[in-house]
Amino acid sequence: MSNTGNLKIVIAGGGTAGWMAAALFARFLGDTAEITLVESDAIGTVGVGEATIPQIHNLIQGLGLDQAEFMRATNASFKLGIEFVDWLRVGHSYIHSFGATGRTVGLIPFRQLWLRGRGLGVAKDFGSYGLNVVAAREQRFTLAPLKNVADLGYAYHFDASLLAKLLRSYSEKRGVKRVEGKIAAFERDGETGDITLMTLENGTALAADLFIDCTGFASLALGKTLGVSFVDWSEYLPCDTALAVPTEAGDHLRPYTQSLARPAGWQWRIPLQHRTGNGHVFCSSFMDVGEATDLLLASLETKPLGDPRPIRFRTGHRKEFWSHNCVALGLAAGFMEPLESTSIHLVQSGVARLLTLLPGDLKGGAKAREVFNRQSQIEWERIRDFLVLHYIANEREGDPFWDHCRAITPPDTLAEKIEMFENSGQIVREDEELFLDESWGQVMLGQGIEPRSWSPLADNVPAKDIGPFLGAIEKQASMIAGSLPTHRQFLTGFVGRVAERT
């Protein structure tokens, strides 16, 4: 029995994906691996990707970073969820929060008790029972433990370029070697087809056992060199262009992302300490860049700090995420649009999966590759389903883009989820999928999917008790939220000072 020995890893690309991979490899493989990262300042990074989901805590804890220091270094703010404005119909909004809504009673999920309460005419809007939602609406936040209720669930908004800088310094301190230069080509072994060498335009040649493709949309190693095809999901997720522009920080420091539906897509607002990130994601078959730019500029809350920058993309993923001795992470592996801030998470889970499955002898790693690809595909498909739900369940009749989205045939896995929810408000989750019951439930209800009945479990509670039960939870959420510091107050105290506005 033996291991191959010191693993030589070359990471192609130094965006968020490349530096996250470098930091995590350095942290968890330590001296057993020799890690080199190649990036080109002349090419730069995609420069977006500033909103996250709570799984980001695993990255910070995994790297052993101090939360306050991390937030100071990246000018981060707290994120309690995402507000979806006008998605169901114009004038309607809801928050997909990261916290629990209400309280389960024994085996009875809160949503079932709420549905019954609604049947009895004693229930308010679902979000009124979620502390995260109420705190978000009032722009309040705390990390202090709360009495008798679960703590707030949260993630961050941060500056992507500052994150890459932080991860770079972390990685270099732990021995990762950075090489500046443009990648010219990859050479392959004539027999096995494995990549043997990466060559740069300046003539440098780098050999490795494992190549990590983090070259962004270019997908130079997995896509271009190994020829792994692209599984196109534009039939499900038709948006294909984004315009991004930062603006000055506003007076509000919302502890949540805003996603505002637009005639041919949607617009994001991501509040950081020093500025706000803004963008307009749209489908170019329904709107041209000029109109999309005008729409974005007209709805900025503060002064732009540059010109909107178009970014073209195709939704979908590489058919294999790991082929031969090359694993793609980040945009090189695929992209599902930023609606639920899942891309950075997918980098993180990709690295975690790779570290878990990495065989002692890479040459005998065919089974590991197969498992990695199967698990990654399931993870991507379940996230895709969650995103598609937002689009297909809309009532924006008469908007051609939204009419088109309503007519999309959902993947079977999503169709089943919707059918179960329409029946009795139940969520079926399988294969350790990313989004929890809470998330699915909030978005199903937010997008107007109405269960016809509720689980008989909820009938076990006497009808007369339902109203007082719901009333007590609503009161508690409102009282606790009202007692919390504002997001700005808390953040200022926690990080020492909030960064100067740009």
Ligand SMILES: Cc1cc2nc3c(=O)[nH]c(=O)nc-3n(C[C@H](O)[C@H](O)[C@H](O)COP(=O)(O)OP(=O)(O)OC[C@H]3O[C@@H](n4cnc5c(N)ncnc54)[C@H](O)[C@@H]3O)c2cc1C
């Ligand atoms: C509009 C938009 C909004 C997004 N919003 C979010 C969000 O809110 N939350 C989220 O989680 N994710 C978001 N994402 C995704 C997120 O931005 C990416 O997942 C993340 O930034 C990782 O990108 P990357 O490192 O794969 O690619 P990039 O940032 O493009 O990095 C590619 C790297 O490869 C290098 N490179 C490329 N070609 C060569 C070459 N020939 N030679 C040398 N080096 C080369 C580049 O220099 C760069 O260092 C968003 C993406 C888009 C497009």
